[in-house]
Amino acid sequence: MSYNLTRRKFLQTASLAAASVPLAKIARAEQSSLTRKPFTAPGSFADTRTVSGGVCEMCFWRCQLIGKVRDNRLVKLEGNPKSIENGKSICARGNAGIQLLYDPDRLKYPLKNVGKRGAPKWKRISWEEALDESAEKLKTIQKKYGPHSVALFPHGASAFYPLQYFEFTGTPNISEASFYQCRGVRDMAYMTTFGFAPGENVDMANAKAILLIGTHLGENVHVSHLKQYLKGLENGAKLIVLDPRFSAAASKADIWVAIKPGTDTAFLQAVMNRLITTGKYDKEFVARSCTGFQEFKESMSHATPEWAAETCDVPVAQVLQVADLLGASLPNVSVHPGRHTTWYGTDFQRLRAQACLTAILGAYGVPGGLIRPKGMKLGKKGWGHGVFAEDCDLSTFWPFHPPGTPTDAIRETTLTEKPYPIKAWIAWGQNPIQTIPDQRRTIEALQKVDFVMVTDVMPMDITMYADILLPEKSYLERYDYVKTGMQWNPADKPQQFITARMPLVEPMFERKDSVWIINELAKRMGYGDKIPVNSIEEHVDIRLAEAKLSIAALKKLDGIYLQDGKSPYAPAGKREFEFETDSGKVELYSEQVVDNNFPGSPAYVATEEVPAGFARLVYGRSPVHSFSRTQNNSWLHHEMPENPLWLNDQSAAKMGLKDGDRVMLINQDGIQSRNSTVVKVTPGIRKDTVYLAHGYGAMNPELTVGKGQGIDDQAVITRFAIDPETGATGMRTSFVKVIKDGRTLEIPA
Numbered sequence: 001m002s003y004n005l006t007r008r009k010f011l012q013t014a015s016l017a018a019a020s021v022p023l024a025k026i027a028r029a030e031q032s033s034l035t036r037k038p039f040t041a042p043g044s045f046a047d048t049r050t051v052s053g054g055v056c057e058m059c060f061w062r063c064q065l066i067g068k069v070r071d072n073r074l075v076k077l078e079g080n081p082k083s084i085e086n087g088k089s090i091c092a093r094g095n096a097g098i099q100l101l102y103d104p105d106r107l108k109y110p111l112k113n114v115g116k117r118g119a120p121k122w123k124r125i126s127w128e129e130a131l132d133e134s135a136e137k138l139k140t141i142q143k144k145y146g147p148h149s150v151a152l153f154p155h156g157a158s159a160f161y162p163l164q165y166f167e168f169t170g171t172p173n174i175s176e177a178s179f180y181q182c183r184g185v186r187d188m189a190y191m192t193t194f195g196f197a198p199g200e201n202v203d204m205a206n207a208k209a210i211l212l213i214g215t216h217l218g219e220n221v222h223v224s225h226l227k228q229y230l231k232g233l234e235n236g237a238k239l240i241v242l243d244p245r246f247s248a249a250a251s252k253a254d255i256w257v258a259i260k261p262g263t264d265t266a267f268l269q270a271v272m273n274r275l276i277t278t279g280k281y282d283k284e285f286v287a288r289s290c291t292g293f294q295e296f297k298e299s300m301s302h303a304t305p306e307w308a309a310e311t312c313d314v315p316v317a318q319v320l321q322v323a324d325l326l327g328a329s330l331p332n333v334s335v336h337p338g339r340h341t342t343w344y345g346t347d348f349q350r351l352r353a354q355a356c357l358t359a360i361l362g363a364y365g366v367p368g369g370l371i372r373p374k375g376m377k378l379g380k381k382g383w384g385h386g387v388f389a390e391d392c393d394l395s396t397f398w399p400f401h402p403p404g405t406p407t408d409a410i411r412e413t414t415l416t417e418k419p420y421p422i423k424a425w426i427a428w429g430q431n432p433i434q435t436i437p438d439q440r441r442t443i444e445a446l447q448k449v450d451f452v453m454v455t456d457v458m459p460m461d462i463t464m465y466a467d468i469l470l471p472e473k474s475y476l477e478r479y480d481y482v483k484t485g486m487q488w489n490p491a492d493k494p495q496q497f498i499t500a501r502m503p504l505v506e507p508m509f510e511r512k513d514s515v516w517i518i519n520e521l522a523k524r525m526g527y528g529d530k531i532p533v534n535s536i537e538e539h540v541d542i543r544l545a546e547a548k549l550s551i552a553a554l555k556k557l558d559g560i561y562l563q564d565g566k567s568p569y570a571p572a573g574k575r576e577f578e579f580e581t582d583s584g585k586v587e588l589y590s591e592q593v594v595d596n597n598f599p600g601s602p603a604y605v606a607t608e609e610v611p612a613g614f615a616r617l618v619y620g621r622s623p624v625h626s627f628s629r630t631q632n633n634s635w636l637h638h639e640m641p642e643n644p645l646w647l648n649d650q651s652a653a654k655m656g657l658k659d660g661d662r663v664m665l666i667n668q669d670g671i672q673s674r675n676s677t678v679v680k681v682t683p684g685i686r687k688d689t690v691y692l693a694h695g696y697g698a699m700n701p702e703l704t705v706g707k708g709q710g711i712d713d714q715a716v717i718t719r720f721a722i723d724p725e726t727g728a729t730g731m732r733t734s735f736v737k738v739i740k741d742g743r744t745l746e747i748p749a
């Protein structure tokens with residue numbers, strides 16, 4: 001049985017090479033005001049005008065902003081004081097949005113590649129020419145090979161309308177990195193267990209204990225989320241961190257479990273077994289709101305503390321300490337669902353375990369637990385559902401796949417033309433070179449197709465492979481996203497908000513928004529009579545109308561509408577819930593999973609051991625970057641110009657390496673990193689593991705700040721593991737050695 005989940009339903013539950021012509025040269029005359037200047041303190045903002053209605057997109061969290069504008073130029077960004085979510089606070093990346101807005105390297109005009117893919121020569125063309133040529137190529141490909149011969153890689157709020165359009169034209173081959181290389185597996189595991197996708201909605205601010213599994217809050221910075229976390233710690237919540245690395249979160253932990261990578265599920269099984277055998281689980285919640293407890297209990301019974309300790313390479317005492325602390329804190333426990341969760345290709349099982357642990361602790365709908373924030377209802381109008389040709393859906397192999405098609409299925413189908421040809425790739429705000437593991441295969445696919453169209457704000461590694469390159473307005477120059485939510489601290493007076501992204505300044509050059517671009521493309525592809533909205537403003541107004549609001553009304557309200565809300569907690573003594581699972585209960589044992597030939601309760605599946613002489617490469621977030629998207633931002637680059645390689649101090653001593661040495665990496669397939677970085681020698685990482693922040697090492701020479709800075713982890717992640725339930729790509733399955741001064745150094749065990 002396939003899970004058969006529509007994207008809409010899912011979302012409802014979740015909350016250039018040396019030969020090229022430099023882009024900057026194309027626009028030299030018009031951009032004299034955009035030359036990069038050294039950072040100077042901005043001085044007074046007394047003579048500025050305040051513009052409200054901004055919504056940040058330097059990361060996906062979407063904090064509400066105001067802008068200080070002088071002479072039609074944005075000079076400062078701040079949190080919107082009316083926001084009940086981020087308030088006046090924004091993070092370093094949010095602040096540095098101005099540097100994205102005025103980056104001299106930004107895309108300014110439609111461009112045509114008259115060189116080669118990967119080594120482009122850009123010719124400035126008009127929008128008419130760009131759209132005519134793109135539409136003609138796409139129509140020809142779809143006519144010859146079928147509508148499903150077009151693949152789309154979207155990312156971000158502005159890509160939603162293009163996503164709808166291409167799905168409407170008949171292709172299921174749409175792959176969002178935020179699903180298949182990030183959170184999709186988490187959401188599917190929780191949907192299977194609880195019936196809804198959890199987001200990051202755990203009430204850390206009011207928890208007695210917080211469990212972070214590979215989640216490094218502090219390096220992973222999202223403003224209101226950090227406010228919740230820090231409030232919880234301030235209130236005395238005990239913090240447990242499972243991480244092979246002494247992360248920012250581990251440095252604050254009461255218990256840091258330096259767990260062997262890939263064994264988290266075994267650890268969780270032992271914790272759950274201990275809770276059950278000692279009777280320290282929430283019996284009332286389990287009896288009333290869960291199903292399959294008996295089967296679940298039996299499937300955990302092998303997981304003794306000793307077994308887990310050996311499997312996970314941790315002390316037995318830590319297994320007991322963690323279980324006992326969680327048991328003593330129930331139900332007010334935040335078992336954080338995580339965000340980037342595609343690790344080992346066994347992730348559905350681990351995330352099912354996290355969800356089940358949440359359930360047996362009764363940590364749902366209570367202070368500190370998993371909650372479902374209530375936002376306000378928004379209107380809808382879009383391209384409607386796509387009708388796919390029979391048997392063209394590549395995703396059916398993975399019964400619990402998130403919306404869209406697993407990325408690797410699209411890439412392999414492109415390369416093999418089996419079961420059918422995919423002849424056009426479109427990237428919209430996504431950089432598949434750095435989101436998808438094994439760059440060689442991605443580049444091979446990009447070289448194979450008949451047409452590549454890319455829309456973006458900045459030059460990225462993917463833009464080097466475009467035939468037609470379209471410049472998009474940035475999030476500070478456009479309308480698009482409507483956000484609804486509640487106050488950051490669930491224990492405060494319940495309130496709800498609606499905000500819509502509105503431009504803080506006028507766009508420069510020939511940048512357009514996604515609704516305009518898609519509508520113009522649609523007209524040329526023969527879908528002019530099906531266009532659902534005429535402008536992005538109309539789209540936003542339709543969404544707001546459901547709440548009796550409009551852009552004009554929101555502007556008068558400083559960009560944010562507030563009203564009384566509902567508490568996300570169940571009333572005291574009334575903990576009866578109806579879940580949107582098949583059984584209406586939390587499924588500790590899932591018949592639906594069994595029907596698809598997977599274990600009904602979360603199972604530990606061992607991942608490949610680290611070969612002798614290598615260490616496992618793990619990666620994560622930097623607090624001042626949003627992966628590859630911000631590498632060219634001069635303020636952020638100044639804060640963290642490259643990504644040091646974390647290496648265990650004892651290993652480093654045996655290898656003759658010291659802090660600050662420059663090294664490269666080579667992986668198990670003999671693939672070397674393109675660039676070098678510095679070593680960070682530390683006792684705060686296991687000997688079998690090395691760590692890098694992800695997103696560095698861009699290869700596009702049009703990125704005059706970020707190009708070649710640090711190591712691109714994706715260049716050496718050539719081995720990956722597909723999660724069999726969801727099709728998501730586990731990417732912590734590559735192993736590396738270190739190269740110093742041309743010599744390859746083995747990493748001692």
Ligand code: SF4
Pocket residue numbers: 056057058059060061062063086089090091092093094095221222223
């Ligand atoms: S957390 Fe930072 S980058 Fe993300 S939306 Fe908020 S201010 Fe912007």
